[in-house]
Amino acid sequence: MAIIHEELCEMGARPLLIDGLFRKILIEYFSQTEEIEYPTLATKLYSSDVPTGIVIETVYKWDPKQTEKRPAILIKRGAWQPQHLAMFDGLKSVDANLDPTYFRFWQGEHQFICLSRSGAEADMLGAEIARFLLHYGPFIRSACNFMRFRLQSLSPLSKIKEATDIFAIAVGVQYVWEEGVTITEK
Amino acid sequence: MPIISTLLTQPFDQVTCDTIIQGGTRISWSMDPRFCESEDWVFQVYANKNADEPNNWVPVGSPVTNTYFVVDPTQRMYGKDARLSYKVVLTIGDDEYTSPIATTLGNLTVKQQLIANAIVRRASLERSQLPKSSGWLFRRRLYGTPCSCVDELVGTSTDPDCETCFGTGKVYGYWQGVAETLYDLSPATRYNTVDDQLVQGTIDAAAIRQGVLIGEPFVESKDLFVLANSDQRYSIKEIKHVAEIGNIPIVTQITMALLPLTHIAYKLDLATS
Numbered sequence: 001m002a003i004i005h006e007e008l009c010e011m012g013a014r015p016l017l018i019d020g021l022f023r024k025i026l027i028e029y030f031s032q033t034e035e036i037e038y039p040t041l042a043t044k045l046y047s048s049d050v051p052t053g054i055v056i057e058t059v060y061k062w063d064p065k066q067t068e069k070r071p072a073i074l075i076k077r078g079a080w081q082p083q084h085l086a087m088f089d090g091l092k093s094v095d096a097n098l099d100p101t102y103f104r105f106w107q108g109e110h111q112f113i114c115l116s117r118s119g120a121e122a123d124m125l126g127a128e129i130a131r132f133l134l135h136y137g138p139f140i141r142s143a144c145n146f147m148r149f150r151l152q153s154l155s156p157l158s159k160i161k162e163a164t165d166i167f168a169i170a171v172g173v174q175y176v177w178e179e180g181v182t183i184t185e186k
Numbered sequence: 187m188p189i190i191s192t193l194l195t196q197p198f199d200q201v202t203c204d205t206i207i208q209g210g211t212r213i214s215w216s217m218d219p220r221f222c223e224s225e226d227w228v229f230q231v232y233a234n235k236n237a238d239e240p241n242n243w244v245p246v247g248s249p250v251t252n253t254y255f256v257v258d259p260t261q262r263m264y265g266k267d268a269r270l271s272y273k274v275v276l277t278i279g280d281d282e283y284t285s286p287i288a289t290t291l292g293n294l295t296v297k298q299q300l301i302a303n304a305i306v307r308r309a310s311l312e313r314s315q316l317p318k319s320s321g322w323l324f325r326r327r328l329y330g331t332p333c334s335c336v337d338e339l340v341g342t343s344t345d346p347d348c349e350t351c352f353g354t355g356k357v358y359g360y361w362q363g364v365a366e367t368l369y370d371l372s373p374a375t376r377y378n379t380v381d382d383q384l385v386q387g388t389i390d391a392a393a394i395r396q397g398v399l400i401g402e403p404f405v406e407s408k409d410l411f412v413l414a415n416s417d418q419r420y421s422i423k424e425i426k427h428v429a430e431i432g433n434i435p436i437v438t439q440i441t442m443a444l445l446p447l448t449h450i451a452y453k454l455d456l457a458t459s
Binding site for chain 1: 340344379386387389391420
């Protein structure tokens with residue numbers, strides 16, 4: 001977490017960094033039983049070794065060892081949209097050297113896709129993550145310097161065909177942060 | 187559950203015979219899915235040489251527990267007579283349930299049965315040169331004692347990795363495995379990749395094979411087939427009756443998908459099969 005926080009401060013939000021941030025947060029949560037509300041899910045803790053009780057990965061990671069391993073939480077980034085502020089491309093201030101600083105907001109979305117061979121377990125997993133994000137949302141917002149971090153949706157259940165039927169639920173979050181750029185003349 | 191059970195006067199759904207005149211007739215049965223009782227289900231098969239003549243019922247072997255078929259090794263029909271019939275008596279505690287009578291011709295007419303036998307014989311002969319794969323068929327339990335992982339409110343399993351019900355929601359999950367031969371098993375295909383829609387992560391969508399089963403037992407979707415040599419376990423998906431008479435499947439083509447090696451089905455014990 002410290003590394004992610006450091007990189008966030010240095011480089012600002014980047015897709016890969018936010019993917020990693022959410023993965024880290026979920027891994028920490030599903031690595032211990034104390035805070036998991038559903039007893040069934042508490043028996044499926046994350047492990048970096050094979051086999052893990054639950055897979056927590058980015059949706060684009062190819063890992064043959066985890067082929068169709070369920071339950072799984074797959075992290076998928078949604079669209080990121082710059083929100084332009086007012087006029088003059090968001091010109092906000094000019095410092096003593098007359099260097100202008102431009103600000104803009106970014107609004108980003110992430111989905112946590114919960115997959116299980118049981119519809120009931122997918123529902124439980126979705127609810128567990130949604131409640132966790134509700135409870136820890138203010139902490140995540142503060143730690144990441146987001147201006148806003150909110151649970152956006154808990155999708156309806158859907159079915160996917162694999163070797164057996166798989167049920168999926170997506171938990172969506174939305175976050176907003178501010179990015180400022182100062183242009184210095186050399 | 188007991189409320190439903192008490193309303194049922196006939197827990198047997200169907201009793202069928204796969205007849206072999208010189209011995210080896212298999213009497214199999216299926217139960218009404220609504221029938222739920224404790225798991226000590228003791229079945230006794232009786233044979234009657236003269237249809238349903240009273241006082242002519244003789245037990246076939248010893249009682250069996252928690253299974254769905256019995257093989258009668260005795261030749262009971264001689265001459266040109268085919269009036270042999272079977273019934274199954276289920277005992278649960280002090281309760282006894284008697285099945286409808288099944289003739290050795292199943293539910294078919296004599297003519298239909300002869301045609302069915304000819305088809306089975308021909309199918310077996312035609313496929314004698316084709317590769318055969320021996321294995322075990324595990325039929326999924328559709329009824330029985332609900333597992334402790336079943337949610338009381340929604341009545342469905344909350345844990346697909348439960349070692350008691352194997353994710354089926356019924357204690358034991360599957361019936362005891364039956365040795366079966368799968369004919370004409372198609373070659374395996376593999377394509378391990380991240381799914382196109384970016385929803386599932388790493389999958390192997392192409393690990394699907396087809397094979398042919400001849401005669402009984404009848405299979406259903408979500409039953410399992412285990413290949414003997416490789417221990418690869420497949421979930422049966424699509425079932426196509428290549429030949430059937432009077433609604434009874436004679437030759438069945440199945441499409442089955444390879445289960446991931448982390449699937450709970452790999453904990454099914456083959457030693458008792």
